[in-house]
Amino acid sequence: MYLGGIEAGGTKFVCAVGDGQGNVLAKERIATTDTETTLRGVISFFKNFEIDGLGIGSFGPVDLNQESPTYGYITSTPKSGWANYPFVKTMEDELHVPVGLTTDVNAAALGELYNGAAKGLDGCLYITVGTGVGAGLVSQKRLLQGLLHPEMGHILLRRHPDDDFEGICPYHQDCLEGLASGPALEARWGRAAADLPKDHKAWKIEAEYLAQALMQYVLIVSPQRIIMGGGVMKQTQLFPPIRKRLQELLAGYIDLSEVKEKIDGYIVSPLLGDNAGITGALILAKRVAEGH
Amino acid sequence: MYLGGIEAGGTKFVCAVGDGQGNVLAKERIATTDTETTLRGVISFFKNFEIDGLGIGSFGPVDLNQESPTYGYITSTPKSGWANYPFVKTMEDELHVPVGLTTDVNAAALGELYNGAAKGLDGCLYITVGTGVGAGLVSQKRLLQGLLHPEMGHILLRRHPDDDFEGICPYHQDCLEGLASGPALEARWGRAAADLPKDHKAWKIEAEYLAQALMQYVLIVSPQRIIMGGGVMKQTQLFPPIRKRLQELLAGYIDLSEVKEKIDGYIVSPLLGDNAGITGALILAKRVAEGH
Ligand SMILES: Nc1ncnc2c1ncn2[C@@H]1O[C@H](COP(=O)(O)OP(=O)(O)O)[C@@H](O)[C@H]1O
Ligand SMILES: Nc1ncnc2c1ncn2[C@@H]1O[C@H](COP(=O)(O)OP(=O)(O)O)[C@@H](O)[C@H]1O
Ligand SMILES: [Zn+2]
Ligand SMILES: [Zn+2]
Numbered sequence: 001m002y003l004g005g006i007e008a009g010g011t012k013f014v015c016a017v018g019d020g021q022g023n024v025l026a027k028e029r030i031a032t033t034d035t036e037t038t039l040r041g042v043i044s045f046f047k048n049f050e051i052d053g054l055g056i057g058s059f060g061p062v063d064l065n066q067e068s069p070t071y072g073y074i075t076s077t078p079k080s081g082w083a084n085y086p087f088v089k090t091m092e093d094e095l096h097v098p099v100g101l102t103t104d105v106n107a108a109a110l111g112e113l114y115n116g117a118a119k120g121l122d123g124c125l126y127i128t129v130g131t132g133v134g135a136g137l138v139s140q141k142r143l144l145q146g147l148l149h150p151e152m153g154h155i156l157l158r159r160h161p162d163d164d165f166e167g168i169c170p171y172h173q174d175c176l177e178g179l180a181s182g183p184a185l186e187a188r189w190g191r192a193a194a195d196l197p198k199d200h201k202a203w204k205i206e207a208e209y210l211a212q213a214l215m216q217y218v219l220i221v222s223p224q225r226i227i228m229g230g231g232v233m234k235q236t237q238l239f240p241p242i243r244k245r246l247q248e249l250l251a252g253y254i255d256l257s258e259v260k261e262k263i264d265g266y267i268v269s270p271l272l273g274d275n276a277g278i279t280g281a282l283i284l285a286k287r288v289a290e291g292h
Numbered sequence: 293m294y295l296g297g298i299e300a301g302g303t304k305f306v307c308a309v310g311d312g313q314g315n316v317l318a319k320e321r322i323a324t325t326d327t328e329t330t331l332r333g334v335i336s337f338f339k340n341f342e343i344d345g346l347g348i349g350s351f352g353p354v355d356l357n358q359e360s361p362t363y364g365y366i367t368s369t370p371k372s373g374w375a376n377y378p379f380v381k382t383m384e385d386e387l388h389v390p391v392g393l394t395t396d397v398n399a400a401a402l403g404e405l406y407n408g409a410a411k412g413l414d415g416c417l418y419i420t421v422g423t424g425v426g427a428g429l430v431s432q433k434r435l436l437q438g439l440l441h442p443e444m445g446h447i448l449l450r451r452h453p454d455d456d457f458e459g460i461c462p463y464h465q466d467c468l469e470g471l472a473s474g475p476a477l478e479a480r481w482g483r484a485a486a487d488l489p490k491d492h493k494a495w496k497i498e499a500e501y502l503a504q505a506l507m508q509y510v511l512i513v514s515p516q517r518i519i520m521g522g523g524v525m526k527q528t529q530l531f532p533p534i535r536k537r538l539q540e541l542l543a544g545y546i547d548l549s550e551v552k553e554k555i556d557g558y559i560v561s562p563l564l565g566d567n568a569g570i571t572g573a574l575i576l577a578k579r580v581a582e583g584h
């Protein structure tokens with residue numbers, strides 16, 4: 001069985017063909033330009049193989065509601081030409097295979113669950129703290145899907161007392177993404193997040209905000225494991241204060257060894273790095289090829 | 293087919309037998325005292341019928357993790373005699389039928405989904421604002437279950453500028469439950485919540501906190517519909533300001549008619565009232581009797 005996967009990002013599309021056993025047989029990167037040029041490249045890559053299903057982890061927002069007339073569309077992105085684009089239908093029409101679509105972070109969560117940092121579990125939460133903040137959740141092996149896919153990056157936080165930065169979210173100003181994304185750090189401190197010294201007080205404030213976010217996620221969806229990736233989480237000194245602060249905030253309320261004694265194994269880095277998304281896209285392809 | 297349902301509460305157990313088509317054939321209330329007396333009554337009620345499955349919506353916390361050695365236990369409740377009680381095993385041993393257990397709010401969510409205010413949908417969020425604050429979620433017809441069942445009542449909020457009350461949650465002080473439950477209102481304003489005039493400023497602050505909570509829930513789990521019950525929500529004047537404030541907080545970010553134009557039908561009262569939990573328990577019984 002051959003399977004196709006796409007990790008569709010704002011700067012590049014990564015396309016891969018897998019054998020259904022976790023091996024990647026071919027891979028190609030295609031720059032994200034206009035829809036026609038980009039997808040011409042994508043389609044001609046996949047036409048070299050007889051794939052049985054295609055899985056896509058895409059930048060968004062995407063409409064994942066199967067009942068909706070715009071199911072499978074990229075909806076309101078500011079990325080020129082891609083708004084209201086019928087991504088799934090285009091791929092189905094060209095490749096004549098079942099197509100599964102999810103968000104980039106959902107695909108990463110699937111990838112880490114089956115082949116990465118949450119292997120062997122039933123579910124996990126994958127958070128990216130990068131240009132934006134977003135998260136995907138797998139619970140009981142299924143991607144959480146409501147009216148919309150989760151938009152966990154825009155939750156409300158309590159302000160750190162030392163932080164009077166107004167925030168950069170165009171919708172909410174000082175939501176999580178508005179305060180804690182890479183661009184927010186840069187706007188707040190006047191230099192790229194990567195250039196802030198490890199002992200800069202930025203990281204104390206950042207850890208507070210990320211711990212608050214995890215508190216909400218733990219109470220609301222109770223993930224089996226939490227995987228934190230994205231550019232900002234390359235600052236691995238963030239992990240110990242995030243874990244400690246989460247424990248303080250929960251204050252013993254969640255009576256689980258995962259949160260109490262074994263938190264180092266509960267809040268972790270991705271294992272697959274940049275491959276999480278494409279790995280998850282191939283898993284999704286297998287699911288649609290097998291009809292579920 | 294006969295099915296048994298229990299709504300297990302801190303003051304009473306409601307037991308019912310249904311015919312699997314939504315009709316209740318018999319019902320009994322049993323006071324919650326010690327485990328032995330209470331369950332002797334429950335068991336002898338069900339022994340009058342040849343039931344094929346039992347569903348329970350219980351006060352908690354309960355261990356719903358099927359892999360756990362204490363699966364089916366009521367765990368750390370302060371209710372004397374009930375902590376570490378093997379509820380599911382006791383009922384299986386006595387009644388010799390498959391037993392399904394979930395939380396009281398999860399059962400209410402199931403009931404409202406199949407027979408109440410969310411009928412015809414794929415999922416819903418049921419929130420109770422009463423002695424405590426809790427919520428249950430059904431998504432794609434399934435109860436959300438992670439490491440634990442959701443504990444959505446203890447999320448963090450931003451303080452309303454006019455509120456300097458310290459909060460009453462023994463764990464978190466001013467979490468949602470600590471600020472917005474019935475007892476919190478009573479402690480904050482010096483009289484029972486039911487006795488506060490409809491134009492008291494308590495309700496403005498209450499609506500703010502509940503709208504903030506809904507914002508987090510909408511962003512994190514994107515419910516198909518939100519049903520708000522419990523004693524405090526009898527103050528139906530809360531609904532319009534909650535809806536309005538939620539829209540303000542979301543600030544157009546969630547581009548859905550449910551949230552934008554049709555919010556009156558999105559955030560609603562329960563339809564089943566006090567019967568939501570027992571209705572859901574009977575639905576759960578049907579699921580376990582049919583083996584899923
Ligand atoms: N080593 C680093 N330390 C802190 N921030 C970083 C680091 N590397 C990248 N970033 C920040 O992460 C953001 C990019 O996130 P990334 O996850 O790499 O990509 P994207 O979110 O666009 O997919 C940028 O805002 C950048 O400032
Ligand atoms: N009409 C009312 N208006 C406001 N608060 C009420 C009203 N009725 C009950 N409450 C409050 O709701 C709480 C009881 O919640 P309820 O949902 O009835 O029960 P429980 O949560 O114990 O199952 C009490 O704290 C009470 O003050
Ligand atoms: Zn925002
Ligand atoms: Zn609390």
